[in-house]
Amino acid sequence: MENFTSNADFIFIMIGAGILAFITIGLIFAKLYVRATKEIAFVRTGMGGEKVVKDGGAICLPVLHETIPVNMNTLRIEVEKMEKDSLITKDRMRVDVKADFYLRVAPHTEGISMAAQTLGSRTMRVEELKKLMESKFVDVLRTVAAEMTMTEMHE
Numbered sequence: 050m051e052n053f054t055s056n057a058d059f060i061f062i063m064i065g066a067g068i069l070a071f072i073t074i075g076l077i078f079a080k081l082y083v084r085a086t087k088e089i090a091f092v093r094t095g096m097g098g099e100k101v102v103k104d105g106g107a108i109c110l111p112v113l114h115e116t117i118p119v120n121m122n123t124l125r126i127e128v129e130k131m132e133k134d135s136l137i138t139k140d141r142m143r144v145d146v147k148a149d150f151y152l153r154v155a156p157h158t159e160g161i162s163m164a165a166q167t168l169g170s171r172t173m174r175v176e177e178l179k180k181l182m183e184s185k186f187v188d189v190l191r192t193v194a195a196e197m198t199m200t201e202m203h204e
Contacts, residue, residue: 092119
């Protein structure tokens with residue numbers, strides 16, 4: 050009879066240890082699992098190569114992986130060139146310009162990967178992104194203004 054109770058105790062201890070181990074492993078995976086949302090995708094790099102996650106999630110081990118968040122929202126960047134910074138048209142007239150540019154990451158694997166590679170986490174900080182992209186937008190506006198007359202620009 051004593052042997053039976055010691056075997057039962059041993060079984061209960063093993064079941065309890067198994068349940069505790071299962072819960073511990075579950076909590077560890079829950080902590081390491083990173084989910085993407087409709088607004089934020091991410092690129093996981095490191096062991097196993099690059100993985101772009103835009104739907105769902107992935108296990109990210111702190112020492113082996115790095116994640117780069119990518120903002121999937123449309124960002125509005127306003128460029129204003131007035132007075133001494135105004136643009137010069139084809140017919141040598143000065144034009145004050147205020148333009149809005151809308152940026153967004155192409156919602157496919159290559160687009161997200163390229164945004165993570167070229168912009169990094171700056172996609173999450175609009176002001177830094179504006180500083181980076183504003184000069185490119187001004188160059189485009191200057192090129193367009195130089196090819197058009199004042200009348201063409203108004204039309």
